[in-house]
Amino acid sequence: MCDTCGCSDTNGGVAYHKPGEEHAHENPHTHDHEHHYEHEHEHEHGQEHHSHTHDHAYSHEHNHDAHTHSHDHSHEHGSHTREHDHPHGKEFKIEHDILDKNNMLAERNRGYFEAKNIHAINLVSSPGSGKTTLLEKTISDLKTDISFFVIEGDQQTMNDANRINATGAPVIQINTGSGCHLDAEMINKAVKQLEVKEHSLLMIENVGNLVCPALFDLGESHRVVVISVTEGEDKPLKYPNMFSTSDICIINKTDLLPYVDFNVEKAKEYALRINHHLQFFELSAKTGQGMDAWYAWLKKKME
Amino acid sequence: MHELSIATSIIEIAEDFARTHQAEKISRIEIEVGQLSGIVNESLVFALELAVKNTVLESAEVVITEIPGKSICRACKHEFDNPDWYTPCPECQSMNTEIIGGKELQIKSIFTG
Numbered sequence: 001m002c003d004t005c006g007c008s009d010t011n012g013g014v015a016y017h018k019p020g021e022e023h024a025h026e027n028p029h030t031h032d033h034e035h036h037y038e039h040e041h042e043h044e045h046g047q048e049h050h051s052h053t054h055d056h057a058y059s060h061e062h063n064h065d066a067h068t069h070s071h072d073h074s075h076e077h078g079s080h081t082r083e084h085d086h087p088h089g090k091e092f093k094i095e096h097d098i099l100d101k102n103n104m105l106a107e108r109n110r111g112y113f114e115a116k117n118i119h120a121i122n123l124v125s126s127p128g129s130g131k132t133t134l135l136e137k138t139i140s141d142l143k144t145d146i147s148f149f150v151i152e153g154d155q156q157t158m159n160d161a162n163r164i165n166a167t168g169a170p171v172i173q174i175n176t177g178s179g180c181h182l183d184a185e186m187i188n189k190a191v192k193q194l195e196v197k198e199h200s201l202l203m204i205e206n207v208g209n210l211v212c213p214a215l216f217d218l219g220e221s222h223r224v225v226v227i228s229v230t231e232g233e234d235k236p237l238k239y240p241n242m243f244s245t246s247d248i249c250i251i252n253k254t255d256l257l258p259y260v261d262f263n264v265e266k267a268k269e270y271a272l273r274i275n276h277h278l279q280f281f282e283l284s285a286k287t288g289q290g291m292d293a294w295y296a297w298l299k300k301k302m303e
Numbered sequence: 304m305h306e307l308s309i310a311t312s313i314i315e316i317a318e319d320f321a322r323t324h325q326a327e328k329i330s331r332i333e334i335e336v337g338q339l340s341g342i343v344n345e346s347l348v349f350a351l352e353l354a355v356k357n358t359v360l361e362s363a364e365v366v367i368t369e370i371p372g373k374s375i376c377r378a379c380k381h382e383f384d385n386p387d388w389y390t391p392c393p394e395c396q397s398m399n400t401e402i403i404g405g406k407e408l409q410i411k412s413i414f415t416g
Contacts, residue, residue, distance in 0.1 A: 183308070
């Protein structure tokens with residue numbers, strides 16, 4: 001949803017904003033209508049394969065002819081359509097992976113990143129594990145060595161983008177509206193708007209959620225899952241999909257270990273049960289303790 | 304609730320299919336969901352019920368088959384059911400296992416007419 005006007009007509013409710021830039025929708029539209037009246041409108045984004053409606057409190061209609069378009073494209077990638085007659089009608093065995101569209105877009109992003117020598121990191125975690133603080137600290141400490149770009153994902157608010165903006169790194173906020181995760185298409189659009197430069201480190205802070213983002217490849221080079229010691233050490237067992245698809249596990253807020261019942265070794269053991277290849281960094285983004293190993297890893301990736 | 308995104312993707316694929324095959328309506332769609340795919344079947348059914356309105360799938364029968372999680376032990380090559388990602392090999396207790404089934408998320412078949 002657009003947080004300026006409350007409408008949700010951008011990309012199925014997804015909005016993209018840079019700090020300090022006013023209200024930039026991807027498909028620009030005007031706001032010369034009164035929002036105190038009820039109106040309904042429908043528009044189809046044929047290219048996006050979706051349609052949506054939204055209702056305000058009184059009634060008028062308008063058409064967004066400017067972005068009503070439709071494209072026919074059939075894609076049965078890697079699928080083998082076979083026809084059979086069947087009591088339910090004619091059967092077509094299409095064997096079509098449901099995440100195909102996202103996976104292909106993710107590969108497109110990945111190819112773009114590789115060509116431009118952009119190293120993309122997808123940061124995932126529960127809400128409140130300290131992803132933004134980790135980013136702030138990392139950028140502040142390494143900005144003379146590494147060129148950072150940041151994509152922030154949240155359902156609402158510019159808060160995180162504003163915090164990153166204060167570090168001086170170029171940042172764009174994706175507000176997913178009702179969405180619970182970032183997907184490859186959002187990254188594709190955000191990267192274009194952010195104008196990510198070559199030889200840079202693109203940090204993508206996903207929506208705080210240990211479930212949904214696991215399924216959506218963004219085209220990242222590495223997926224980094226962050227847990228904090230104020231959470232349960234059995235998080236890896238509870239959310240195995242996320243830990244199985246990550247390369248790095250950061251255990252954050254280690255400065256609080258004396259005050260909580262979090263067994264670091266146990267958490268690591270649980271995580272390794274799900275994914276033998278996980279590499280760990282134990283650190284406190286707040287105090288800076290343990291950050292050196294994380295920085296060394298990042299620098300190595302940028303060589 | 305990523306099941307809504309998945310439901311939307313299923314509808315997109317079905318709509319594409321209907322356009323390409325000039326099918327006015329889809330009578331049945333068969334979907335395979337792996338036990339380790341990260342999708343809750345009940346949520347997917349719920350999301351689909353909401354999302355199919357005014358689409359080619361509106362009156363389609365939706366059949367979801369769950370594919371059990373399966374692993375192979377890298378140490379002793381034993382294949383076994385793994386419903387939760389971290390079941391050790393029942394033969395040799397090794398944790399060095401590899402998932403070979405249960406991550407499916409696929410439309411198997413579409414029926415027209």
